[in-house]
Amino acid sequence: xxxxxxxxxxxxxxxxxxxxxxxxxxxxxxxxxxxxxxxxxxxxxxxxxxxxxxxxxxxxxxxxxxxxxxxxxxxxxxxxxxxxxxxxx
Ligand SMILES: [Zn+2]
Numbered sequence: 001x002x003x004x005x006x007x008x009x010x011x012x013x014x015x016x017x018x019x020x021x022x023x024x025x026x027x028x029x030x031x032x033x034x035x036x037x038x039x040x041x042x043x044x045x046x047x048x049x050x051x052x053x054x055x056x057x058x059x060x061x062x063x064x065x066x067x068x069x070x071x072x073x074x075x076x077x078x079x080x081x082x083x084x085x086x087x088x089x
Contacts (some may be wrong), residue, residue, distance in 0.1 A: 014072045044057055045061075
């Protein structure tokens with residue numbers, strides 16, 4: 001079973017721009033979508049820091065911290081897990 005990683009940490013590692021650095025109570029932060037955002041001015045996606053999820057309202061990509069990282073970096077979930085564990089250590 002994979003352990004849950006910090007979605008905020010993953011967006012940082014992957015250079016995903018967040019709309020605000022403050023963490024709202026809801027845990028919901030708007031951000032850029034690394035999969036479909038061709039124009040840098042639109043925040044079409046959001047992450048939920050409480051649930052550790054990413055979702056894009058435009059292209060429908062939905063991920064947890066692990067699969068988000070794996071997809072952006074272009075690696076397997078297994079390898080992503082290994083790398084994220086190295087960050088966390
Ligand atoms: Zn998208």
